[in-house]
Amino acid sequence: MDQEQFVVSARKYRPASFDTVVGQLSITSTLRSAIVNKQLAQAYLFCGPRGVGKTTCARIFAKTINCMNLQPNAEPCNECESCKAFNSGRSLNIHELDAASNNGVDEIRDLVEQVRILPQIGKYSVYIIDEVHMLSSAAFNAFLKTLEEPPAHAVFILATTEKHKIIPTILSRCQIYDFNRMKVGDTVEHLKYIAQKEGVAAEEEALNVIAQKADGAMRDALSIFDQIVSFSGKEVTYDKVIKNLNVLDYDYYFRLTDFFNKGQVAESLLLFNEILEKGFDAYNLVTGLGKHFRNLLVAKDKATVQLLEVSASIKERYLRQAGECDVNFLYEALKISEQCEVQYKMRMEKRLCVEIAFIKLSQINELKKKV
Numbered sequence: 001m002d003q004e005q006f007v008v009s010a011r012k013y014r015p016a017s018f019d020t021v022v023g024q025l026s027i028t029s030t031l032r033s034a035i036v037n038k039q040l041a042q043a044y045l046f047c048g049p050r051g052v053g054k055t056t057c058a059r060i061f062a063k064t065i066n067c068m069n070l071q072p073n074a075e076p077c078n079e080c081e082s083c084k085a086f087n088s089g090r091s092l093n094i095h096e097l098d099a100a101s102n103n104g105v106d107e108i109r110d111l112v113e114q115v116r117i118l119p120q121i122g123k124y125s126v127y128i129i130d131e132v133h134m135l136s137s138a139a140f141n142a143f144l145k146t147l148e149e150p151p152a153h154a155v156f157i158l159a160t161t162e163k164h165k166i167i168p169t170i171l172s173r174c175q176i177y178d179f180n181r182m183k184v185g186d187t188v189e190h191l192k193y194i195a196q197k198e199g200v201a202a203e204e205e206a207l208n209v210i211a212q213k214a215d216g217a218m219r220d221a222l223s224i225f226d227q228i229v230s231f232s233g234k235e236v237t238y239d240k241v242i243k244n245l246n247v248l249d250y251d252y253y254f255r256l257t258d259f260f261n262k263g264q265v266a267e268s269l270l271l272f273n274e275i276l277e278k279g280f281d282a283y284n285l286v287t288g289l290g291k292h293f294r295n296l297l298v299a300k301d302k303a304t305v306q307l308l309e310v311s312a313s314i315k316e317r318y319l320r321q322a323g324e325c326d327v328n329f330l331y332e333a334l335k336i337s338e339q340c341e342v343q344y345k346m347r348m349e350k351r352l353c354v355e356i357a358f359i360k361l362s363q364i365n366e367l368k369k370k371v
Contacts, residue, residue: 009222013194015056016087017075018064022218023186024053027177031061032074040065040124041175043147043156045132047163048179051217055096057179058128058157062086062094065155066122082122093119093126100131108139112146115154124155132158133165140167147173181216184208184309190218191225195236200229202236205311209241212309248280250314253292254321260333260361261325268358282354283344290337296322297330332364 015021018028034040044061046054064070068080076083085091097111111127119125129135135143147156147170158174160166188207195202210228214221224245225236232240242249252275259268275285298304299315299322308315340357347353 009194009198009226010219013197013222015053015060016063016078018057018060019073019075021053021057021060022190023182024057024179027057027179030177031057035061035064035070035074040155042150042154043158043174045163045166045171045174045176046157046159046179047176048161049181049216050161051214051219051221052179052182053218054159054179055128055130058126058159059086059094061157062124062126062128062155063091065124065126066091066093066119068122085121091121093122093124094128095125096128096130098130099134103134103136103139105136105138105142108135108142112142115146115150119153123153125153126155126157128157128159130159131161132170133160133162137167140170144169144173182211182214182218182221183216184211187211187214187218187221191221194222194225198229200234200236203238205238205313206236206241208309208311208314209238209245209247213245213247246280248275248285248288250310250317252285253288254317256289256358257292257296257321257325257333260358261329261365263362263366265359265362268362269355272354272358276351282350283341286337286341286344286354286357290334290341293330293334293337296325297327297334300325300327300330326365328368329364333361336360336364 018032021028044058046058048054060076063083063086064074064076066082066086067076068082069077071077076086078084078087082091082093086094095111095114097107111129115125115127117125150156156174158166158170163171163176163178188204188211191207191210192202192204194200195207206228207225210221210224213224228236228241228244231244241247252271256268256271259265259271272282272285276282295308295310295318298307299318305315305319308318310318336357340353344350344353
């Protein structure tokens with residue numbers, strides 16, 4: 001494919017209907033219900049972390065309420081003039097303002113003037129204001145009256161990653177929707193779908209690492225996926241992902257835990273040295289260890305195993321190692337790794353800080369025998 005024709009996955013596979021939105025079922029269901037029952041609010045506030053679908057849902061909502069031939073399941077028909085205009089990016093019913101770069105009074109006054117103009121096609125003019133928390137106090141004040149009593153044809157959708165920065169007078173005028181962080185499982189399933197569409201052979205463990213690295217943001221996961229495909233071609237393997245993203249292999253954590261559990265101080269320190277020589281950051285290792293001990297505790301109880309967000313083969317390893325570790329060992333290990341994480345930022349001798357923690361971790365079972 002020519003470079004000019006390449007479209008990043010986040011844009012190419014941006015959902016175009018409520019059905020295709022991933023991981024926000026409660027929100028899309030509520031919005032659909034409001035459309036079907038003709039109970040549209042004057043203003044909505046979409047809150048949540050980056051890359052979870054706030055602006056996407058706002059655009060789908062705008063397209064749906066203007067559809068001239070709405071389907072029974074509250075999905076746009078994609079056939080009418082309004083839908084075609086939305087799909088081709090030439091709709092005059094949707095107006096987007098980025099408050100991060102247009103946060104002054106003048107921009108809001110221009111918007112207020114624009115609100116008075118009736119839509120040419122469809123019933124509603126939808127105004128999406130992204131990163132609305134960036135508006136200045138004066139801009140908020142200039143916006144208040146219009147937000148409270150907009151014309152019947154105007155609908156405002158405000159999007160923000162920082163709800164706490166929005167003044168209460170704005171909050172009280174909006175219906176508030178809190179978007180969830182993407183679950184690892186949902187992200188992996190969506191990546192599988194895209195990999196299949198793109199003809200990419202992808203290992204589930206590889207996609208799992210990408211999903212965890214994205215930290216709940218679908219857009220980040222898709223960007224990482226594109227990066228890996230550029231690096232490895234049409235075959236995305238676990239080894240290629242951890243190499244490209246500089247992520248520590250699960251195997252290191254399992255080996256270290258075995259050494260700690262058996263009291264093998266020298267072996268754990270030598271493995272730590274090997275990890276450093278490969279260019280990995282010691283702080284990331286410590287935080288990763290804390291997460292590893294948490295996962296082992298979760299794997300100890302059948303009721304909590306479902307909280308493990310890892311692939312099936314890695315889950316098997318967690319269950320096996322959890323069976324070999326005493327629960328008190330894991331509690332103490334979690335405490336030591338947490339202390340090390342706190343001290344690491346303050347200590348001058350970073351390596352020594354981690355080595356002391358490793359020695360303590362290797363002595364947990366020995367000290368318990370003496371008690």
